[in-house]
Amino acid sequence: MIRYILRRLLLLVPVLVGLSMLVFTIARLLPGDPVRLAAGPNATPADIASVAKEFGLDRPLLAQYWDYATGLLRGDWGVSIFSRRPVLEDLSTYLPATLELVLAAMILAVAIGIPAGLMAAVYRDRWPDFLSRAVSLGAISMPRFFLGLLFQLGFAMWLGWLPLSGRFPLTEDPPSAITGLLTIDALLSGNFHALGIALQHLALPAIAMSLSPLATITRMMRASTIEVLQQDYVTTERALGLSRGKILFKYVLKNAVSATLTVIGLYFGWLLGGTVLVETVFDWPGLGLYATQAVLTQDFMPIIGVTLCIGTLFVLVNLLVDLVYGLLNPRVRLR
Template sequence: KNKWIDNVVRIISYIGIITPSFVFAIFFVLIFGYALQILPTIGRIPPGVSLPPRITGMITLDALVTGNFALCLSGLKYLLLPAVSLAMGPLSQEARITRTTLAGNLGKDYVAAERSSGLSERTIMFKYLLKPSLIPTISIYALDFAAIIGNAFVVELIFNWPGLSRYGMNAMLQKDLNAMVAVVMVYGILFMVVNIIVDLTVGFLDPRIRLGEQSAE
């Protein structure tokens, strides 16, 4: 707490929280695509490259399954900037919440007892502090997933990425009811699965939830 790494994380998390995903997308395109020219910014694979045999519909995964590792690596390069653009906001919020929870738990009695028993700060941090501090962070994963879905359309438009959000927006503009219903159903199922995973993970990390369920039974 109050060390240089803590201050750096706080500043980066503040910037990530207040900056929209499409601003990160434009910034990454200008820096990595045009200024440095080290990462691709448009599409999913290099022009003129044949698609791998369709198995899952995801080019990177299909290339990996079929043994085309060069295309898989190339697909990951095309995926990197859109993924990071969408993840910056949620990751910044989660880093902020984790940092706040860790700082609050540092003053707990059990931390003082562990220090008095001679445990190192590293052991206390990673073995006893990090696990309970992650519970509030994991609890907001479902909300972050919804935020990513909402921001995906603009990011996909900037990177010319034919994703599901862009498909759903085009279906809405074209008044394609069947496509709109399909997109809503897919996102609804994904959101439900994410919520279930979050609940199971929180129950695993927090024994009070498991003990509460057992006492209720």
């Protein structure tokens, strides 16, 4: 088990090297000149040359990559041409915000989707099934940013229950930074006032974000439960008198969840890279907004930094999924 984890972690290295090379090259091949953009519209050729020299952009591509790669290991992820701040510093403020949003959305999606799918399968072709199918079809068909706007209109503007946007108001004291995830920091430091505020702000974007994974998880769970319910061992369990609840929530659930787990892992990675619309609508200071801005200004270092960050998380989440899969299914050997 430990060896398996170590080996998988070691596999991260070639993945990240490949990813960084790819993004590094693509970023350079993009049309337009970031140096000219950063130096400003009235810059003289001398100004441009000095900016290029400052960021090492006058050197050959291979040398630039080598500098970057060795810098990564030293904790120097480069400097944003635009904000002139170190990328690592930027990431450490934006990544936790996005992580908090995505985690909240995934927790919601899993906590509702799995029981909903299970129930839909049990009450197949009866009203709980129709309800869950209608809701999941609606949720999967509706663009996330549009749902976000509807939520804002309904819950913030008309009902006034929840704040319109933002992550934490400037007028309040934030909890002391431990993990960077406000809700968890507030919990850890016992600051329940701040926890309430953080949750209020988190609610709408997290729900908007959770709907499409929720729909997919529900549908996957429904399909795999229907399949498991037809297995011979379910008949045996019924024939020997086990209760409906025990069969469903113990024996069927564990079998049915395995197939859904893969989707959960994939969705997690997909959400990490796809937060930009929700972050824009809710003015959520996260990785999506940061990355978009970097792309629009052709700011190399943040683009590469964000990509590596999401890539690493994606690999880690899928490693976690594989480990849980091994726990759920004894026939899977982790070697």
